[in-house]
Amino acid sequence: MTTKKPATIAATNGVAQWDRYGAIVPPLQLSSTYAFEGYDKTSGYDYSRSANPNRDLLAETLAKLEEGAGAVVTASGMAAVDLALSQLGQGDTVVAPHDCYGGTYRLLAERARRGDFRVAFVDQGDVAALKAALKGAALLFLETPSNPLMRVTDIRRACDLAHRAGAKVIVDNTFLSPALQRPLTLGADFVVHSTTKFINGHSDVVGGAVIAAREDDLAPLIAWANTTGTIGAPFDAYMTLRGLRTLFVRIAQQERNAAAVAGFLRAQPQVKAVHYPGLPDDPAHALAASQQSGFGAMLSFELEGGIPAVQAFVAAIRIFTLAESLGGVESLVAHPATMTHAAMGAEARAAAGIGDGLLRLSVGLEDADDLLDDLRRAFAAIA
Numbered sequence: 001m002t003t004k005k006p007a008t009i010a011a012t013n014g015v016a017q018w019d020r021y022g023a024i025v026p027p028l029q030l031s032s033t034y035a036f037e038g039y040d041k042t043s044g045y046d047y048s049r050s051a052n053p054n055r056d057l058l059a060e061t062l063a064k065l066e067e068g069a070g071a072v073v074t075a076s077g078m079a080a081v082d083l084a085l086s087q088l089g090q091g092d093t094v095v096a097p098h099d100c101y102g103g104t105y106r107l108l109a110e111r112a113r114r115g116d117f118r119v120a121f122v123d124q125g126d127v128a129a130l131k132a133a134l135k136g137a138a139l140l141f142l143e144t145p146s147n148p149l150m151r152v153t154d155i156r157r158a159c160d161l162a163h164r165a166g167a168k169v170i171v172d173n174t175f176l177s178p179a180l181q182r183p184l185t186l187g188a189d190f191v192v193h194s195t196t197k198f199i200n201g202h203s204d205v206v207g208g209a210v211i212a213a214r215e216d217d218l219a220p221l222i223a224w225a226n227t228t229g230t231i232g233a234p235f236d237a238y239m240t241l242r243g244l245r246t247l248f249v250r251i252a253q254q255e256r257n258a259a260a261v262a263g264f265l266r267a268q269p270q271v272k273a274v275h276y277p278g279l280p281d282d283p284a285h286a287l288a289a290s291q292q293s294g295f296g297a298m299l300s301f302e303l304e305g306g307i308p309a310v311q312a313f314v315a316a317i318r319i320f321t322l323a324e325s326l327g328g329v330e331s332l333v334a335h336p337a338t339m340t341h342a343a344m345g346a347e348a349r350a351a352a353g354i355g356d357g358l359l360r361l362s363v364g365l366e367d368a369d370d371l372l373d374d375l376r377r378a379f380a381a382i383a
């Protein structure tokens with residue numbers, strides 16, 4: 001059999017395969033427990049914390065899309081990040097970006113405070129700092145593109161540096177999804193996802209996944225997920241797979257809309273800067289083009305006029321909703337300084353380059369004309 005293309009895997013993996021009635025859609029299996037076939041003989045399933053068909057099919061599909069050995073589906077993206085960090089011991093150091101997702105920052109800082117492992121936060125774009133931090137480290141955690149400034153890290157080079165230092169590499173691939181970036185093919189050892197975002201894509205499930213490149217890295221994660229019970233629920237897995245079926249078409253159209261929005265924003269006199277690697281003159285454009293198969297649907301921009309301009313902008317906008325999260329079919333606008341990155345504190349925000357005038361957009365599936373009209377109205381309100 002020829003290898004199927006990723007969009008085919010997303011649309012059809014597991015279809016018409018495991019139901020006695022011939023159901024096309026893999027049925028939802030809510031049972032918490034399974035009948036043994038006889039003395040000391042299970043059907044392959046015995047108890048739903050250990051394994052469940054819906055969770056397993058989602059894991060298998062994600063592993064195929066990321067080209068990994070297998071995956072563990074978790075209750076949230078944070079549970080996935082925590083599971084990926086679970087093999088670290090007390091003396092171990094994890095190197096992480098100083099501008100990583102706020103929840104990841106909090107988890108790393110809190111586990112380090114409790115003595116579970118050590119953490120070094122670095123600017124992952126600063127190769128010298130990264131090299132220095134990696135000496136003696138056990139793990140490198142990457143997020144690319146970064147949130148909210150859309151900085152892009154060279155995954156191949158970072159993996160090379162980490163592996164030479166004896167560290168494994170985790171990449172948080174939430175912002176692009178496997179439709180647009182496959183870190184395991186660039187040398188990473190693990191990928192983590194908040195499937196809450198593009199993979200589910202409909203803003204109605206919180207979930208996560210860890211995908212491991214190799215079987216021997218996967219087995220301890222499966223065992224630990226069973227030990228702690230950090231697993232995703234069957235219904236959530238069913239919903240997430242339903243969303244994943246359309247990932248490739250959604251993200252392609254959302255990217256087209258995002259490109260239109262980025263071009264529009266750049267022409268506005270009230271905009272100081274647009275951060276979208278899809279723009280040909282974006283500093284990350286060439287690197288993004290070399291390791292991604294698209295630029296995605298996330299971008300951010302800096303408004304002139306600081307907080308008063310931001311307030312007027314978000315009061316006037318109608319189609320974009322002021323909300324956290326991202327990757328759904330509906331467009332959202334977030335103000336990182338008071339929302340997603342509020343917990344970082346003003347000093348850490350300034351160090352990471354997140355100003356008070358910065359707005360982040362998750363561009364959805366609306367008609368691009370309506371999105372641009374909406375932005376026109378918001379800019380008129382601050383003019």
Ligand SMILES: *Cc1c(COP(=O)(O)O)cnc(C)c1O
Nearest residue numbers: 076077078101172174194196207
């Ligand atoms: C949302 C998000 C997470 C956390 O995922 P949850 O599903 O909210 O727990 C981790 N990393 C990134 C980049 C995210 O956007």
